[in-house]
Every structure is written in structure tokens, then in C-alpha cells.
Amino acid sequence: xxxxxxxxMLALAVALLLGSTIGSTRAALTYYSENYVAEITVSQIGVSxxxxxxxxxxxxxDENEWKVSTNQEGGSGSGALxxxxxxxxxxxxxxxxxxxxLTVKNSGTIDTYVxxxxxxxWTRDGRKLTTLSPDLIDLNxxxxxxxxxxxxxxxxxxxxxxxxxxxSGQETEAFVDGVRIDGAVASEAAIETNGNVVTTTYxxxxxxxxxxxxxxxxxxxxxxxxxxxxxxxxxxxxxxx
Amino acid sequence: MRKIGxxxxxxxxxxAALLLTGLAGFQDAAAYFxxxxxxxxxxxxRMGSQTELIEDVTNMTKHISILNTSQTNDxxxxxxxxxxxxxxxxxxxxxxxxxxxxxxxxxxxxxYEPMVGPGxxxxxxxxxxxxxxxxxxxxxxxxxxxxxxxxxxxxEAGNPTADWNTVYSDYRETGGEGDFRE
Numbered sequence: 198x199x200x201x202x203x204x205x206m207l208a209l210a211v212a213l214l215l216g217s218t219i220g221s222t223r224a225a226l227t228y229y230s231e232n233y234v235a236e237i238t239v240s241q242i243g244v245s246x247x248x249x250x251x252x253x254x255x256x257x258x259d260e261n262e263w264k265v266s267t268n269q270e271g272g273s274g275s276g277a278l279x280x281x282x283x284x285x286x287x288x289x290x291x292x293x294x295x296x297x298x299l300t301v302k303n304s305g306t307i308d309t310y311v312x313x314x315x316x317x318x319w320t321r322d323g324r325k326l327t328t329l330s331p332d333l334i335d336l337n338x339x340x341x342x343x344x345x346x347x348x349x350x351x352x353x354x355x356x357x358x359x360x361x362x363x364x365s366g367q368e369t370e371a372f373v374d375g376v377r378i379d380g381a382v383a384s385e386a387a388i389e390t391n392g393n394v395v396t397t398t399y400x401x402x403x404x405x406x407x408x409x410x411x412x413x414x415x416x417x418x419x420x421x422x423x424x425x426x427x428x429x430x431x432x433x434x435x436x437x438x
Numbered sequence: 439m440r441k442i443g444x445x446x447x448x449x450x451x452x453x454a455a456l457l458l459t460g461l462a463g464f465q466d467a468a469a470y471f472x473x474x475x476x477x478x479x480x481x482x483x484r485m486g487s488q489t490e491l492i493e494d495v496t497n498m499t500k501h502i503s504i505l506n507t508s509q510t511n512d513x514x515x516x517x518x519x520x521x522x523x524x525x526x527x528x529x530x531x532x533x534x535x536x537x538x539x540x541x542x543x544x545x546x547x548x549x550y551e552p553m554v555g556p557g558x559x560x561x562x563x564x565x566x567x568x569x570x571x572x573x574x575x576x577x578x579x580x581x582x583x584x585x586x587x588x589x590x591x592x593x594e595a596g597n598p599t600a601d602w603n604t605v606y607s608d609y610r611e612t613g614g615e616g617d618f619r620e
Contacts, residue, residue, distance in 0.1 A: 279479030
């Protein structure tokens with residue numbers, strides 16, 4: 198008798214689970230069917246990163262495949278920034294503000310919400326240098342009324358959310374419009390005098406500053422949940438919807 | 439044997455339930471359209487300077503010039519002249535324009551206005567030594583020139599300038615742990 202009850206309960210549980218799954222499937226099918234009919238291009242999401250008006254990297258879904266293009270030769274999936282920071286023969290100068298206008302374009306056919314992450318750090322001989330502050334790589338974050346900073350940012354990573362929907366084909370205001378290397382990077386030096394020759398050797402000679410950018414876009418439909426799922430943040434709480 | 443068969447049946451049902459539950463979750467996770475791009479760039483910061491003081495003496499006048507022997511970096515230079523109180527030393531700008539060297543009464547330095555490029559030298563600053571007593575040994579006098587240089591920085595208006603207020607702190611090549619992170 199007990200076995201019969203056990204088997205009966207197990208069968209009931211499976212039946213209930215199956216029923217609930219079919220319900221979800223049916224709901225999902227209905228949900229997508231309606232959208233699919235209404236918007237035949239619903240899946241053509243796309244995003245591009247622009248530097249001083251030129252596309253450096255884009256990834257668009259088109260004709261059932263991802264189309265990725267960058268300004269780098271060799272088919273790298275990541276674009277190249279700062280290539281034209283210095284003119285030919287020009288040397289990097291401290292405290293000089295160089296134009297570095299970074300924007301995002303919606304290169305897909307559906308509207309999106311956009312997030313960017315900007316990383317800045319120092320390396321020497323390919324290894325990350327932690328004794329130099331990322332703040333000495335002075336990026337000028339612009340249009341702060343349109344780009345909401347995540348308050349939980351670190352010195353190395355700044356996370357910005359574009360406020361509101363970025364319509365298909367539209368470009369954002371710049372989230373960064375300039376870069377400057379603080380002269381404080383040259384504040385530690387050894388000065389050696391040998392006869393009439395004075396040699397100044399700087400502690401951080403040869404270090405390399407880096408600026409990396411990641412751009413993410415997500416659909417606007419069911420935005421609150423979509424953003425929570427994709428980025429793990431509360432979009433309403435951040436005021437970006 | 440019958441028990442084993444029953445156990446297998448229960449296990450199969452449980453596995454089916456797990457699979458269905460997993461599929462139900464997958465539907466939700468895959469429901470949102472997203473895309474992304476990335477880009478990065480870097481630039482090497484070259485620092486370091488080497489300057490050489492060049493002094494020629496003719497007719498009790500020191501002709502002073504600073505040569506920037508760096509291969510890569512521009513710099514600004516200044517000099518200070520020390521001498522005994524019995525000597526009367528008068529400095530004058532001997533450059534073609536006549537206004538490239540400027541004296542600061544505040545700190546006693548002579549500042550060379552233009553930046554000095556790699557391999558380039560300043561124009562001449564003359565230091566004329568006068569007020570010499572008749573028995574003065576003209577082959578042995580003590581007028582010392584101190585030279586300093588500083589890298590080119592830019593002000594808020596974007597103009598190149600020199601920051602002579604930088605206080606350099608000495609450093610040692612430690613190469614110790616903590617400088618780097620993989």
C-alpha cells in the first residue's frame with residue numbers, strides 16, 4: 198500500500214512538473230510568436246564603439262550570424278584605441294589634454310540599453326604595475342547627465358550606464374572626451390652628476406599606460422529583468438530606465 | 439531483482455524531472471538579446487634626460503651653453519652662477535634674439551625660455567668676470583655654474599611649460615614584490 202502511495206505521489210509530482218513546463222513553453226511560444234510577427238528584425242541587435250568619430254569595433258547580428266569588425270588587421274575581435282593619439286614624430290607630453298572622444302552607436306535594428314566599462318592601468322614589460330595610480334591616467338568623463346556612474350567603481354574600472362534608450366542607428370554623447378597623463382608620474386627620479394653631465398633617470402621611465410573599453414548592449418523589451426540578467430544591476434535603482 | 443527494477447524506475451523519473459527543470463530554467467536565461475564590443479590601446483611613457491654644461495672662457499668671460507644629449511626628450515633648462523664675493527660677475531644674454539635667457543631675482547636662476555630638443559643646445563649666456571684686483575691670477579678663478587633641467591609639461595591652456603616646483607624624491611631600484619601584478 199505504501200509503495201502504491203509513493204509511486205502515486207511521484208507520478209503526480211512529475212505530472213505537475215510536466216504541466217508547468219508545458220505551460221511555460223506555451224507562454225513563451227505565444228510571447229515570441231506575437232513579437233516575431235510584429236517585428237521581423239527583432240533579433241538584429243548590434244553595437245559599435247567609436248573613437249573620435251571612427252568605428253573601432255562593432256558586433257551586429259545580421260542574417261542569422263554575428264558580424265564582427267574592428268579597426269585592427271588580422272581579424273582580432275577587439276578594436277584598437279589610441280592609435281592616432283600622437284601625430285607622427287610627436288612625443289607624449291605630461292599634463293597635455295589629448296582628444297579622445299569615445300561614443301557608442303546602436304548599429305542594430307532594435308533599440309537597446311547600453312553600458313560601458315572603462316579600464317585604465319599601467320604596465321611595464323607586459324606586467325601590470327600596481328605602484329602607479331590609475332588616476333594618473335586622467336580620463337575626462339563627459340556628459341555626466343547622460344552617463345550614470347556605478348557608485349561601486351574601482352580606481353581601475355569605471356562603469357557607466359547610458360541613461361535611457363539608445364534608438365537604432367543613434368549615437369550617444371561622448372562618455373570620455375579627453376585623456377591626460379599627469380606629470381606626477383615623473384616625480385620620482387635619480388639625479389646623477391658626472392663632471393659637466395647631469396643625468397636624470399626616472400623611476401617610471403618606459404611604463405605603458407592602457408585604456409581598455411568594453412561596451413554591452415541589451416534589448417529594451419522587458420528591460421528591468423533583461424538588465425538584471427545581463428548586467429546584474431537594478432536598472433530602476435540606478436535611474437537608467 | 440524486483441527492487442532493483444523499481445529503483446531504476448525511480449532514478450529515471452528523478453532524472454527526467456531534473457532535465458525538465460533544467461530546461462525550464464534555460465528558457466529564461468536565453469531569453470534576452472545582448473551584444474558587446476571591446477577595444478584597448480596603450481602608449482609608452484618615455485622619460486629621462488641628460489644635459490651637458492658647455493663652458494668656454496675668453497677674455498675673462500664664460501660663454502655658457504647647455505646641450506640636451508637625450509635622444510628622445512625635450513626639456514627646459516636653467517643655470518645658477520656662484521662666485522666669490524671679491525669677484526664682480528655680470529651675466530648677459532648673448533643669443534641672437536637677445537631675450538632667451540631671463541634672470542629671476544626670486545631664486546637667482548637664469549632660465550632659458552625655449553624648450554631644448556634632443557641633441558639641441560641653448561644659445562649662449564655670457565658671464566663676464568670683472569672687478570679683478572691687479573694681482574689676480576687670471577688662470578685660476580672660481581666661478582661655478584650649476585645646471586638643471588626639467589621635462590616639458592603642459593598647462594591648462596595646452597601650452598608647453600616647465601614645472602620647476604617638482605620636488606623629486608629619490609628612489610631605489612627594488613624590483614621587490616608588490617610592484618607588479620600578473
